[in-house]
Each structure stands twice: as C-alpha cells, then as structure tokens.
Amino acid sequence: MYTTFIADDELIIRQGLRCILDWEELGFQIIGEAANGADALDFIIKNNPDLVLLDIRMPQILGTEIVRRAKEQGFTGKFIILSGFTDFEYTQAAIHYGVDYYLTKPIDEDALLETVKNIALQLDTSKHQQEIFLEYKRKAHDMILHDILIGQDIPTAPDDFDYYPKADCYQVIIYEKYSHNAERITYRFSDLLMVTNEDNNSYEAITIDGNEVLLLKGTFILQKFQDFLERYEREQKPQTNSPLDSLFITYGRTVTSPKDIHTSYEEALRLLQRRFFCEHKQHTIGYKQLPQLESRKPFEINQDVLQNYCKQLIGYIQAAKRNQVAETLHDLENNLYNSAEDIQEIKLFLTDLYLTIKEKLSHLYHNADIPFPGNGDIIAFVGSRYYLYEIILYFTEQFELIMRAIGNPSSDSVMDDIIHYIEHNYMDNIKLENIAPLFGYNSSYLGKIFNKKVGEGFNVFIDKVRINHSKDLLINTELKVYEIAEKVGYRNVDYFHTKFKKYVKESPAEFRKKNK
Template sequence: METVLIADDEVNIREGLKIIIDWNELGFEICGEAANGEEALSAILEKNPSLVLLDIRMPKMYGTDLIRIARERGYKGRFIILSGYSDFTYAQTAIRYGVDFYITKPIDEDELSQAITKIKQGLEKEHAASENIELLKNKAKDVILHEIVTGTYNTAEAALLSPRKMEEMNLYADIYQVVIYEKFSENPEDISYSFADLLKITNKGNHTFEYFEEDGNEVILLKGQFALDKFSGFLERYEKNPPQKGSPLDTLFLAYGRPVRSLDEIYLSYEEAYTLQKRRFFCMQGQHTLGYDALPKVQDITLEINNDKLEEYSNLLTDYLIAFQRNKVAETLFSLEEFLYNVKNDIASVKLFLTDLYLRIKEKANHIFCSAEIPFPTNSQIIDRIESCHYLYEIILFISEQTEMIMNATGNPSRDTVLDDILYYIDHNFRSNIKLEGIAPLFGYSSAYLGKIFNKTMGESFNSYVDHRRIDYSKELLKENRLKVYEIAGQVGYNNVDYFHKKFKKYTGMSPAEYRKNGFTPPLKNLPETD
C-alpha cells in the first residue's frame, strides 16, 4: 500500500480531499496532513510518503521552496500541486523540481483521480524495476560468493576479488572459515534451526556470515574473528552437552574447514569441510561435528569393500549365530564396523554391502533352521531400513538386533553347556563340509582340546558323530526314494559318492542301494573312527 500526505492551509480542503477520493481503491492510505509549509516539509522528511498533495501557497514556506528543499534532502516521492493560481511561472518552477501534476482549484474530482491513478501506475513500475535490479545484484553476489568459496572463479574475474569490491558486497574480512551445515531429519515437525539460531548471533547486514545452498546442505562462510569465536564456543558447548536422542538438534551435522586469512584461500577451507561432510555417515554415535583436525586420518584411508570381505563376514556371523556365540557375534560386528570406518567407498556402496551381508545371513539361517519360524523382515523392509539409516552405527545396531532375534528364535533354552551348543551346531550343519578344526574356534577352544572333551563325553570321536548324523539322514532320504544315490551323497555332506558308499556300508553293513531295496534298517555299527 502506497502512502499520501495532504498539505493545505485550509482545513476544509484537507477534509474534502480525504473524502472525494477513494484512496484505498486507488492503492493509497493517508499517512498524515500539514497546515503550513514547515509542517509539510517536516512530515515529508519523517514519513517519506509515496505522494504529496501540496497547496502551492501556504504559510511559512511556499510550495516551490518546499519541493526544492525536500529534493535536496533526498526525497524521491511524487508531488501533485493544488493551486488557485494558473500562473505559468509557478507551473514551470514546479515541473523543474519533478512535480507530476499541476491541478488548479476548484479541484475536479475526475481529473485528480486520473492523476493519482497514473502516479500509482508509475510507482508500480518503479518498484518492479527496483526489485529486479536488487534481484540482479543479489544474484550476482550469490554467484561471486559461490565462486569464491568453491574456488571456481577464473583469472578474468580476479578483479571481482579486490578489497573495495568485497567491502561493497560485505564479503571482506580479516579471517574466514567454511562450515557445511547438514540437516537430515525426515520429520517435517522438526524445528529447522537457522545457523544464526545455533550460534545465537544476529547477522544484520550479513556482517558475520554468508551462505548458499548446495546439494541440499547450507554452505556457510564465517566472516571475521567475532563469528569464528562464536562458532568455536558453540562447538565446545555442543560437544560437552550433546543433544538428546530424537531432539531436533540430534538431526544436524556440521563439518568445518580450517580458518584462512585471505579470499583466495577460502576454497581450501571449503574443500576440507566438503571432504569431512562426506564422512558424516561414518561418525560415531552421538558425534555431530567433524573438523579439519580429523583430516589426516580421513586422507590416509585406503581400504575398499569387495566380495571376498562380504563372504568372509557373512560366513563368520552365520557360524557364530549357529554356535550361539553372542560374544563372538559382537566381536565380529565390532570388527566389521572398524573395517567399514576405514574404507574409501561412498555411502551408497557401504549400504549395499551391508544389505547384501544381511540378506546372505537371512538366506543361510532359513536354510539351516528350515523348521524354525524366524520372524525375519521381508527383503524390501530390510532394504528400506538400511537405506533410511543416516549413520553406519545405526545399521550395525540393526544387524546386531537381528542376530539376537535369530538366536532367540532358534535357540534351545535347556542347552546350558558348551557341548550342547556344539551338538546343536553339528545337527544343523552336518550337511556342509564340517570339520573339528573349523568349528573349535567358534566355541573358543583349540581343536585338540575340543576333540578330547568330545570323545570323553560322547564316547566317540567328533568325526564318528558327524558320520552317524549323515548316515541317519541318508537313510531317511533313501526311504523317500526321490533322489539318486549320488545326489543323496551330496545332500548329506559327502562330495565323493564312493566315499559315501564306504561310510554307509561301514555303519549299516550294506550298500545304499541294498538298503533302499531291502527297506529295513539294521542297527548301526558303532565302530571306532579310523579316518
């Protein structure tokens, strides 16, 4: 809404001007009135109205003098002169000082309305032009700011970096530091803190910091020692008193580069902050800041994830799960986390690695514990859960919770000895290439010691017990008459069919084919193991 000041020494005319024109409809509101020239000048300079309706002859100061003085003091608004005189000299003087319309009394309502309408249209064009100019200036500053911070300006643009130019754009300071502010909450109800809110400072006139958005994050350029001190104080408070889990402050991350003294070094601080921001996913639980002092460790990272590592960790975790070795599962997950902290792969690759790892564990567990009802999430739920995690430790925690769920779903509460766990492991793994040397470490024993304990407790060797389980299962398969003998050999853990024949005959007194043909089960020979 534009404003209008009415200045006339006759009160009836002032009141009449308020009434005969529908000011609101024309886009104006009356901001004041004056009865003489001095009052009018004072009101103009104080209220800066968009339009002044001014009687040319008023006490204490003529209208022409008033206009001249107002213009000299910077007033740029519009004037409509109202006068009972049609003296051309007054008109010439008024036009010279930028008066838009000269209307003689008695005032014609239509003529005045038309004049006000034209002035309103002119003001709208001026405002639009001014906004466009300001937009272009701001856009130019944003471009320059981005190029300075990221170091992408070229030699031809070096003149833009002169101290005078930077002072004009509020970019010049004695010290700078770049901070990247990432807010990753998916909850729309979370408070969106501004950087000024975090530091509890004002940024009037952009004197303390500038910022622009890049890749959904705010890139902050701190300017001057005051701003850097405020930021340092915030870091100290934030690290001493970390935010509560689930609070809005728990969903932000700050990466910052080193302080620099010159404009042409700002990009160094930015590159450090950018490198650190990409490591946010690998931060420890409760860590929300990462500074340039951590760069040497980040830059020394050389490890990479690969299929061999995937197979190694999936086998280890599955074996420990089957053996119900919670401590070993925890140690392996800790080792996995340490390994992934030191890989140079991007976040998407790490998440894919962990997704594949969990899906492999799920597949193996379903195969081994085929009769158990394990409440696994669906594959799509697993993928979505891992993809939604903002930190590595969140995924490791999820996998840890899932391993506990698997052990609870498949474990036997009555098994309270290590040997019970070993027998359980054998009963669910005899179809694989199981060896004493391979499972002994799962239970924290050497193979020689475990072999002695097993033989003493069970009255037979480890290999003999495994053979018994395999032969018992092979007899069930032979009775079903679905598979060929060589297929059954593979199903029960013998890769060589001749070796299977030898073992079967040793424990049953007949060949697999004879057993299938005769259809009876003589007692197993409990012969000592000779392999």
C-alpha cells in the same frame, strides 16, 4: 497501499483535499498533514511519503524550497504543486527542481483525479521494475556465491562492483532437516545461533544440489557457532522434538581469505556425505573428524577382506567369544570409516558378509534351529539404514541369537567379556545402552547385574579405568593434559579435571609433579 501527505496553510484546503477523492480506492493512504513549510519538510524527510500535495506559498519555508531540500536529502516521492494563477514564477522554479505535476486553485476534482491516477500508474511501474531489479540482483548474488563456494575462478571485478563477501574470517556450514516431520519445522538456523542477519552481514544462505549451505562471516557469528557446538556437546542427547533432534550439521574449517572459502565448503560437503559413519544421536560433525585418507592407505573392501572377517566371526561365534565378536565388529567399523568406497559399496560389502556367514553356519549346523532372517529381509534392512552403527548393532544381535541357538551361551563369562571389552575400548564413547546389545542384554538389566557383580556402577567403573590409564600417561609420557584427556576418552578437558580430582583427590598437574 501508497502513502500521501498534504501540506497547505489553510485548514479548509487540507480538509477539502482529504474529502475530494476516495484515496483508498485509488490505492493511497493519507498519513499526515502540515500547515507550515518547516513541519512539512521535517515530515517528508522522516516519513518519505510516496506522494506530497504541496502548497507553493507555505509559511516559514516556500514550497519550492521544500522540494529542493527534500530532493537534496534523497527524497524520491512525487510532488503535486498547488498554486494560484499569480504564482507562475514559483511554478517555474518547481518545474526546475523536477516537479512534473502542478494544479491551480481552486482545485478541479477531475484534474486532481487524473493526476493521482497517472502518479499511481508511475509508482506501480517503478515498484515492478524495482522488484525485477532486486530479483536479478539476488540471482546474480547467488550465482557468484555459488561459484565462490565451489572454487570456480571469479574474474577481477570493476572497482565499483566488489562481489566478494567482506569479513575477517569465514566458515561454511551445511545442514539438513531429517525429522519425519521436517516440513512442519518452522525455525531457522539463525534462531539456534541467536543472531540476526541484517543485510546478510552475519551469514549468506544458499541451496546447492539440495543442500542448505550457510557461509558464516566474521568473528562474532563464528563465536556464536562455537557456543552453539559447546551447548550441543554438553547436552549430548537432544530432547525429542527439539531443533537439535531434527538437524544434522557439518562444518568446514575457518579461513581468512574469500578465495579459501571453497576449502571450508568442500570439507563440509565431504562430511555430509559421511553422515553414515556418525554415532547414535550425533547431530554435528566437523572437519577435524575427516579421515586423513591422503596420509595413509585407505582400507579396501574386497573378497579377501570379506573372507577374513567371515572366518574370524564364525570362529568367535562357534566359541561363544562375545568379547572377540564385539572387538572384531569394532575393528570392522573403524576400517570402514577409513575406506574410500562410497556408502552403497560398503552396504553391499556388509550384506555379502552377513549372507556368507549365514550360509556357512547353516551348513555347519544344519540340524540347529537358528533363527536366521530371510535373505530378502537382510538385504532390505542393510540397504535402508542411514547409519553404520545400526548395521553393526543388527549384526551383534543376530550373532547373539546364533550363539544361543547352537548351544554356547557362555552366560557365566559374560561379565568378564564386558570388562575385557571396556579395558580395550575405554578410549571410545562407551555407553551402557551401546554395550548392552553387544552382549545380548537389555541396558537396564545389564546395569543392575553389573553393579551387583562388580560392586560399582557401570559409569563409575569406566571412569576408574580411564583415570588409571591417564595416571600412567601422566607419569610415563610428556603429553599435555588435554591430549591425555582425549586419549582416555574425555572430549572435554574440564570434565576430565573434575573426574580426576574426584578419584585421585588432586589435579592431573599435581599428580604428575608428585609422581614424575
């Protein structure tokens, strides 16, 4: 619906113009009227109507002057000048200022109708051309942004066409929705960052190879993203049906030059491809977590490696050495993280590993009733997993069933095995729900028996182990406090300070000063 404004000093003329045509049927809505030139000019500038019916002899400011001033201030709407037979000189001036339509009073209904129809057609054509232009502009913008992200060489632009995004810093984010009900998710990522994106000033959004990519632009939006990451770290486990529960986000480093944007994008893309290695309930992963494969020899998976792990695991299973089984699987998990192989190759390796162990144990204990799953089930399970930790957990559960089936449950030493495991892996993200399946227990039940046998809660015990190791590092190394916090398993240095003061009754700095 186009907008119309009527300006005439005679009320009866204004009323007649309202009623002479069915404006809505013609696609117009009358949004105002004025009885003098000053009010008319003010309304036109403020409301920018598509069509103005303007009396050429307006009080205060003449109609020709209204046309001139309005066009000087950028008004692009259409004018129909209403004039008397003696106003030809004024009409010539209006034509000089670009007015194409004028009608003499009294207004002829048919002439007005034909004029309005012609203007509607022009407005339709102009609107369609503008839409086409904006679409081409958007496509050109997306193509340029695509080339900037992937590192394609961009030719030098003319002075009047600078297509590089302007900001003091940049960062690339890739996110995907992986909820089972992803199509029902209506929120936008900007909602999570709590920002608006007027004229793409905060970020640019584009889809590349099916991935949703955001280019953050400027200190403000980058800080908002850091705030978002810190909120997530504090929550650790997003509630079901919350936005975080259905998003996986990767991000590259911050860069200061548009020509380095592709570096941040490539890091985010590599991380997206490494989602397989994320921990349980992990929804974000950043460039610092990329393995430095260039600075070390990547782990290779081959038959020799497979046979070595097979031999170790079978030996520990036969001896019911649960802690060694757990540590061997943990070592395998770390090595695979530093492998240059693609995910499908890693899954095939793990499938072969389990099938080889199954075959050898079936031969060694052919009289035992070992509850091995079928080969097809094993292949299907490993092939369908999104995460490595799911496969490692599956192996752990299966190996526990095997140990019980061949008659070596060794239940009396399980608590010692758990404590041994904690002592050797305290620097990792150890949680009761992750440890329990490794030793064949329900997490709730393990928590109870741990408290009973050890005399303190699982989390308290881990904290004390970590604090004891941190005390040793404070005394015997020159590491900074935040570095020690990371080495003993605390991601947040403030949280480490809180725990240290709780158990040692003084800050890490005070302890170091007193005992150095």
